[in-house]
Amino acid sequence: MSDRLIRCCALLAAAIAPAVATAQPADVVKTNPTKVFMHYMPWFETPATLGGNNWGYHWKFNNKNPNIVDETGKRQIASHYYPLIGPYASRDPHVIEYHLLLMKLSGVDGVLIDWYGVQGTNGDINQLLTSSNALVDKMDDFGMDFGVVLEDRFSANVGQAEANVAYLRDNYFNRPEYIRLGADQNPLMGVFGPITFQQPGSWTQILDQAGEEVDLLTLWYEGSEAGANASGEYAWIYEDAPQNNHLQHQRNFYRTRAQQVEMAGGVAYPGFDDYYVEGGVGEVVPFDIPHDDGQTLDSMLALATTYSDNIDFLQLATFNDFGEGTMFEPTVETGFEYLKKVQQFTGVDYDEEDLRLVYRLFLARKEYEGNAATQTLLDQVSASLAELRIEDAAAALDEAAPAGDYDGDGDVDAGDYGVWQSSFGAQTILLGAGADGNYDGVVDSADYTIWRDGMTSVQPAGVVPEPATLSLAGFAALALATLWPSR
Structure with missing residues (x-):
């Protein structure tokens, strides 16, 4: 690059820096009023975060080695599906940018983080918290909301669960982006279960740390374990293995249970195709739900449409659980198809071309990783996307990362x-x-x-x-x- 071009880039970067700093993300216009939240896993680690040649458990399970790479650059991972951007670290800011922009342009209103807290028995709790916080800290940049689904199974005692809720009080609930639904605008907190604490008295003690009323949602049909502390329930992925009846379970929840609780969350998923047996973990879940070339997701979204009056929000499960094969995130095998279906459901004025623009931004972030001037230009591309100025973003990306x-x-x-x-x-x-x-x-x-x-x-x-x-x-x-x- 000539000295003259370098100087021009530096001047341009300096000129647009204030615009990037003051950019305000725009709200996406949707024709479907249903609130849509994406269940999100923050648990992926790579050598960039763990050091050496170490990869996190969720890319390898018990017998896969992502350091084994074939002639196309494909790594050996514990999944039937391969991320379009390859295996990644959850706290990578470029990955977070890519994920949140994809969700935004799909009409997703917010993220429900699979959350493990600050105290618990799992050995990677600090890594999980770091990655969760990295995601939370970017929400405002893209005009997205967030909440948590607490994994209470790793709390050894009520004291640890209290510490986790206290952390939410001091670090999450006080953010304007935290999800609050209902007339009382209480913070929404899901629990994946309960699994450890199955007595109402325990939840009374735990939720006392919130400092305010909380809308606690348990898994479907488990609200009695939290008693009056539970504001409702949310549906999840399940079927009786020999019967292929997952749709019937969902239909029953929408028709009956969702009308019996104060607050109800529906669910939509593309399928369930786990890698547990192949990954040496064993048969953790005794069923599978074929993706059927997108027909499973079509059926789930159709159910949510039919019974939209019975639910307060729809949870997409999940964005990126590759081990269970439930991901909406673009993959080599499915492309952008699942997010396109979400776009159609939410009624946004965006399409696959716009999603591909976000993918191009991610590639440019990596290709020009050491080029500060170009990264500043890419910051403007990102801000334009957050502001929904798609044409401006495309033009700026063409300038920052020219074809060829x-x-x-x-x-x-x-x-x-x-x-x-x-x-x-x-x-x-x-x-x-x-x-x-x-x-x-x-x-x-x-x-x-x-x-x-x-x-x-x-x-x-x-x-x-x-x-x-x-x-x-x-x-x-x-x-x-x-x-x-x-x-």
Whole structure:
């Protein structure tokens, strides 16, 4: 990059910095008034957070090794599904940005964090809290709300549970983004169970630490374990294994139980396809619910539509439980299909192209990770997306990360041609990485065309090199080799 271009980038970055700092996220307009919250797992760790070659349990279970990487860059993880961005650390700010923007453009109103607290028996409780707080601290940047679903199973005694609720009081409930529903505007707190504390008296003591009334929601049909402390219940994923009756369970809840409790949360999920047996954990859950190419999710959203008057919100379960195969997060196998269905349900004026723009932003964050000037430009892209100025975001991203910049230096030149040439025919699991300019997972002649078009847009006519190191016949043969399957 020339000194002149570097100076221009620095001036531009300085000019837009105040705009980034004062940006105010816009509220998404939805035609469906149902509140939609996304259940979110903050439990993923990588060597970037654990050090060395260490990966967190939820990427590997008992027998997988993410350090084993195939020729496409795909890591060995404990899941039937592979994240579109690859396995990640939950506290990575670029991952959080990617996740929250995807949710926002899908019409999701807030996040329900699977929350473990500050005291408990699980050994990774500090890591979980750090990642949860990293997520919470970004909510306001994107105009999103949040709440928690407490995992009481890891509290060894009432004292630990009290400490956890006290932490919520001092650090979460006092935030304006915390979810409050109902006429009294009490903070919403789910509990996954209860599992440890199944007596109302225990919950009276625990919730006394909240400092205010709390809308406690238990799992469906377990409200009696919290007694009068429970404001209601929420549905979850379940079926009687031999009967394939998960839809009937959901229908029964909507028709009957949801009308018997003060507050009810519905649920929608794409399926349940866990990796416990393959991951050496054992048969933790004795059923599976096929995704059926999106038909399971269609059925769940249709039920929520039919019985929308009986529920106070819909919980999407889950954004990213890869081990159980319940994720709405885009994957190699499902693409953006599940979030597109959410967009249709919520009635937002956004589509897959807008979701892909968020994905492009994530790739650019990683490609230009060490480039402060470009990161400042990408901050503006992120702010524009949060403000729902989609066209401005797309234009700014094209400037910050131009198509055909395969070497990641911020411009399109002969160096990018060299990257394309040296990687011709390669495949990548991370669509759009390296010289995969058209996001199809293979470096081929189409990616040369993207480089050439980017080159001609910034260079005088007549200076774009053709692939001269290959004869025309040789170039054609290599191109065909990427399109014709080997036997």
